[in-house]
Amino acid sequence: MLNKVVEKILSHTTVTNKTVTVSLCLAFLLPSLSVNTFARDHLYGALENEALLECDTLSWSGESAEARNCYASLNSLQHPPQIRAEAFWALGDLQSANTQFRDAISQFPEDPMVRIRWGELFMETYQYQEAFNLFSEALELDPLNSWAHIGAASALSEGGDPEVLNHHLSSVMEEGLAPYGARLRAIMMTIRSLLQGDRYDEALNSLDEAFEFASDESLPTMELKALRAAHAFMTREEHESWIAAALSESPAYGDAYFIPGYFASIVRRYKEAGDFFKQAVELQPNHWEAHIYLGQNYLRLNNINDAIRHVNISYEGDAFNPMTVNMLRLLDTFNEDFVAISYPDPPAGPLPEFILRLHRDETNVLKNYAQKLSKDSIDLYSARYNFTPQEPIIVEIYPNHEDFVVRSIGMPGVGILGVTFGYLFAMDSPTGHPEQSYHWGTTLWHEMAHVFTLEATNHFVPRWFSEGISVYEEWRTGPIPGRKIPTDVLQAMAEGKFMPISELDDGFMRPTYQGQVIVSYMQAGLIFDFIDLEYGFEKIVDMLYQFNEGATPVQAIENSIGISDKEFDRHFKQFIDIEYGPLLSGLGVWMEDMRVSYAALGEEKWDEALAAAQRAVFTYPDYVENNSAYIVIARVSSQLGNHEEEFQALQSFWQKGGYLPSALLKLADYYLERGMKAEAEAVLMDTNYADPFIESLHVTLGDLYMETQRPAQALEEYKVLLALDPLDKASANYRIANAYNALDNAEKTMEYLMTALDIAPQYRPAQQLLLEMSRTRN
Amino acid sequence: MNKSITSLFIASVAMISTLMPTAVQAALYVTIVQGLGGMPEFDSAFTDQTQKIREASLTLAEESQVTSLGGDSATRDALLAHFQSLAAAMTDADRAAIYLVGHGSYDGEQYKFNIPGPDITDADLVDILDSLPGQNHFLVNTSSTSGAILEALENENRIIITATRNGNEKNATEFGPFFATALTSETADINKNNNVSIQEAFDFAERSVTEFFESSGKLATEHPQIRGEGAVSFTLARVQAVELSDDNPRISNLLTRRLELDAEIESLQLRRNEFTNSEYIQRLQALILQSAEVSEEIETLRESSQADVE
Structure with missing residues (x-):
């Protein structure tokens, strides 16, 4: 039991287990702040000083005023510095406690407990590495000291090596004299x-x-x-x-x-969690950690003002907590930075259907596309999962990835794209991922599915089930349908790393190898693809609702599909063998072809690159990640002037779900050259769901709408163009004027036209429109 | 009827008056200094930029007033000698545009632009600019650490552009190629008057640098700077020839009238604070309508001339 890992997803520092031998020269500096606290952790007998124990007993029994007086009485020279340190600590004066511990180490250098308690003080101020170093020093003095082992394990639970952590815990459990x-x-x-x-x-x-x-x-x-x-x-x-x-x-x-x-x-x-946290702070108003968790929980439940209030309370009480500091920074300008837009406006009933909360700088770029994706996905999921949302759904999109992560889990530095808390989800904007590998439309589609699986089950759905449905919906109904399985997941499949369905949650919650979480996502998605194909979609919905009744995943399978989980695993394996067997058996060859094709492309060995890419496409035609072989074929063909081959490669890439924006824009040009306007429009809209921050995209799409007599849609694209603050503002304003003119809105036409002409008085097309309007009016 | 369009290839700056044929008297002297690349790819890139700047400058200045100095002809002595003779040739009405294309270095006290032999320093650049007659000269330094020269060079009588914010931005820069491209780019011609001003070239290049770092997911290692007044009205290149006259006297008169109207529009724009917004828009609209009508008349006349020929 003890050999299992204590893992903390929310860890914010990495604690290394290098032994530190010299402590006094280290910068054990605590910020010159006091913690406004009088909460005293139980020490479970770690210290045996009678005077201190008397005060602690008062504190633990809730007699705060008496305890405070008691601790204050310990601040005299008749007590050793480590006891005075405990008293200062209990009174919230951490700076003095720190000083006293330093003195205590000078006076009692061989006493491991001084170092252990000083380490605990660093733990309380979230300085885990410094704490770990002190526990390690204590263990050098007394290798069997169980308090030191517990301290080290606690420090390591904040982001250290799990094996070392388990070693420390085992040392306590196996030490007979602990x-x-x-x-x-x-x-x-x-x-x-x-x-x-x-x-x-x-x-x-x-x-x-x-x-x-x-x-x-x-x-x-x-x-x-x-x-x-x-x-x-x-x-x-x-x-x-x-x-x-x-x-x-x-x-x-x-x-x-x-x-x-x-x-x-x-x-x-989260709703129940909020109730617990609220009661915690009502009972113990100086429970600063409960305040920050309550604040975070309010944020997850879309209660922004109460969130801000409790984050502030937490900061006033404990300015050391990095989670509090991060959230405070985020929330400081949250209400100014973000704009909430309700749909429909005005609402059809008492509440809007959904609300987009977008960053002020991106609102006019994202809102139309986010609205369409939200509306489409809500309608679709409502019908597919027989669930009508009972509250407005909040969609938050963050241009700064770290802001999004802090908003979601309180600490930065985690590679997530979206998080759903129920009726609210938060996600990255495409501007948070400039490298073109992020498809924000798919993320929105994925997170929206979570809203339905979570809320339809009162949040009882298992993690793997919810993730699996979200991935499955991405592939089946999302903006760029088609299975997209990364190479390393194929590798894991070839190595037989898929888990039994009864243990699949472990792949998300307790990964045992690098990349297992993404392998688990893909396996879960494939499971629902399999159930849909083999047993029918209604079985998925049937299984989902069983979690409301407390069924386990194994029971849900037995009840809905009528087979045991073992049998299900066997059938699923057969499905994988049929679908991917030939590919997996030749995976090494395919990967080598991919490697060779890109290497040759880089070295401008066109024939070699083309041949290898064509072999790769033959082996695995559905691979359309941004490093797809289709991209190599298109680039080589472009270099060689083979435009038809380039067009065909790009078309296949897109039709199979590829979304690299530069490739899609090129394909749209080809479609327009060929007069294939409907296809061009579809490609350009897909590009919007990958990266709507490309100016030329909106020019091309807007012009296409104008050509096909759809000025209202053109107007929306041109407005997005203007929202992108283009260098050429004259032509952006002129295009908007033109669209308004086509919509017979003379006032707006003139407004944008004169803006264009103010920027560029000699801009001939705008002048011509002005002449036309002037003559029409006369 | 044969149409002849006279392009304005006379050294000038694009103030209102420069659009008027009678007012073209001030000359623009362009000097392009290509520093050492150190590596073949930099040599090639600097040569490419130098050529682009030269070609763009020739749309405004006479060939004799555009000087490119690179390789052995870009030593410190050669440069100082060149600017000495340039100072002697220029009048108070003239302007100078100086382009430094290359690498720079900064040791915390002194900036150096890297050329064969002893480098040109920030102090040398101050002396060079101070020595030129007249005012409102322009210098762009596209090198790494070029921001180090700002404090020493900037004053109200000159326009200075640097590729970096200060001397601590030491990486090879991306700014230079974008600035050179801007001089021949219609996209950079934001007000669509067929001229690229200093401000337009800077805006184009600065935007391009920002997009370069954003799209590559890299932390920006350079932050272009512009100092001084008059960047909007200082033209560096023309992206299309300006028509000043025509064989057809009616068209010629109309071209003159259009230039006058364009000048009135610029004048109005400079005085916009004197009017309420609606007054300003009304006046602007009236002038632009007149200009548009003149343009339409010119086009009609040309179309009928063309029809007669056919």
């Missing part, structure tokens, strides 16, 4: 890990053992009770009595609510 309190902390870390991994049966066993152990050794159990409440909530059991039990042991213990709230948010039960 203090009972340290052993209980190790067990509780394990329980948290099990709960995070949805391993509820094992968690319950560990909880039972821990209660027995704590009872035998007279250790406090309020944290265990809070964990038990979390377990009960996650398994749909009655949980309130466990919270009540924790509070009867420690009446001011905000964690009694915060811990279940944290785990409720882990399983995406």
Whole structure:
């Protein structure tokens, strides 16, 4: 059990396990800030100083004023510096606590507990590497010190090596003389890990053992009770009595609510999580972590003002928390930076159907396309999944990727594209990914499917199921239909790395190799493609609604499809063998052809590049990622002047779902040259869903609409062009004037026309339109 | 009837008066200095830029007033001698445009533009510009670290463009090729008057640099700068010839009338603050309508002439 990893997705620093031997020369500097706190973590017997224990007991029992006086009384020279440090710490004066610990190390250099507690102080201020270094130094002094092992494990749980973390936990569990309190902390870390991994049966066993152990050794159990409440909530059991039990042991213990709230948010039960966090801060107003989680939760539920309020409270109480600081920076200008647009406007009923929240700078570029994608996907999913949204759906699109990540999970540096919280989802704008590999339209389509799977099941849908449907819908109904399976996933398929369906959630939640999450996405998508093809789409919907009733995925398969999960796995494997067997058996050859084609292209060896690319296309014609062999064929053909071959390659690329904007724009030119206006229009619209920030795209599409007598649509494209702040503003304004003229709107025509002519008085087409209007008027 | 269009290939700057045939007296002297590339690809790129700038400059200036200096002819002594003779040739009414195409370096105190032998320094550039008669001269330095010269060179009497914000932006720059391209680009001619001004060339190149770094997903290592007044009205190149006269006297008169109207429009635009917005638009509209009618008449006359010939 202890060999399992405690993983934290939200880790924000990487803690390295290099041993640090010299501590005093290191910059153990705490910011000159105080934490406005009086919450004192239980020490589980780590310190045995009677005077301190007396104060701690008052604190833990909720007698705050008495505890404060008690701690203040410890600030005299009759107490050693490490005890004065504890008192300062408890009173919220971390700077003085830091100074006292430094003095204590000078006076008691051989006492590992001084270093351990100083490390815990660094843990509390989110400086995990410094904390880990101190725990490591303590272990050099006393290799069997269980408190030091627990400290090191805690620091590593914030982004360190899982194996080293497990080693530290095992050291506590296997050390026969380990203090009972340290052993209980190790067990509780394990329980948290099990709960995070949805391993509820094992968690319950560990909880039972821990209660027995704590009872035998007279250790406090309020944290265990809070964990038990979390377990009960996650398994749909009655949980309130466990919270009540924790509070009867420690009446001011905000964690009694915060811990279940944290785990409720882990399983995406945000409404319930918010209730827990709210009760945590009501009970313990100085629970700053609960405030930041409550703020984040409000943000996820689209309650922006309350989110800002609680983030601010959290910052005022604890300015050290990097999550708080990140969110504060984001929210500081959130209401000014983002514009909310409701659809329909005015609403048909009491509420709008959906709301786009777009960055002010991008609103006029994205809004029409985002509106169409949102509307189309809502209509489609409502019908396919028999679910009518009960609230407006909020679509947030962020031009800055890190802002989006902070908004979603509180910390930057995570490679995600979109996150759905229920009726609200947030995602990256194409401007967050300038390298052309990002298809924002598909991301919106994917996230919108999550809205339906989450809300139709009251958030009980398993992760793999929800992701699988989203991927499947991308491929079946999205803006660029067609399966798109990256090369490394094909490699994983060839190596037999697909997981049994009963364990597929592990591939998302507990990956064991690099790239397993994306492999799991693709497997989940293929599973629904398979179910649709083999058993019919209605089985997917049937399975989905069973999660409302508490079915497990295995039960849902048995109930809906009528076979066991093992049988399902076997059938699915046969499907994969049929669909991909020939490709996978020749995967190495295909990959070599791909490599050779691009290498030869780079070296301008046109014939070699073309031959290799043609072989690659023959082996795997559906591969249309941006490094597709079709792109090589098109580029080589262009170089050799073989325009028909270039056109054919680009057309195949697009028809199979390729979306590289530069390739699509070239294809649109070819279609226009050939007079194939409908195809050109379709390609250009697809390009908008890949990258609408290309000026020439809107010129071409707008002109095409004008040519085909659709000035209203042309006008929208030209307005997007103008919103892109083009260098040539005169012609952008002139085009808008022209479209308004075609719509018989003389006032608007003149407004934009004169703007164009003010910029470029000698602009002949605009002058001609002015003459025409003048004569019409006269 | 044969039509003859006289192109304005006379050294000038595109102020309102330069569009008027009677006012073309000030000369533009162009000097293009091509520095050392150090590597074949840079040599080739600098040569390409130099050629583009030269060709663009010849749309405005006489060949004798466009000087390209590169290789052994671009030593410090040769450059100083060139500018000494240029200073002697110019009058107070003339203007100079100086292009520095190459690499630069900055050691925290002194900027150097890299040429064979001793480099040209920022102090040399100050001396060169100070030595020229008249005012409102223009210098563009496309080199790395070129921003280091701004403080020393900028003043109200000259327009300075650099490829970088300061001397700390040391990477080889992307600005130069874009600036050279702007001089022959219709896209850069934002006001569609067939001229590319300093401001238009700068806007085009600056935008292109930004797009280059954004599209390649790289952190921008250069931030072009412009200093000084008058960049909007200082023409560097013409993208199409301007018609000043025609064999047909009626057309010739109309061309003159159109130039007068264009001058009135520019004059109105400079005085726009004197009017309310609706007054301004009304006046602008009236003038542009007249100009449009004149253009239409010219086109009609030409079409009928063409029909007569056929």
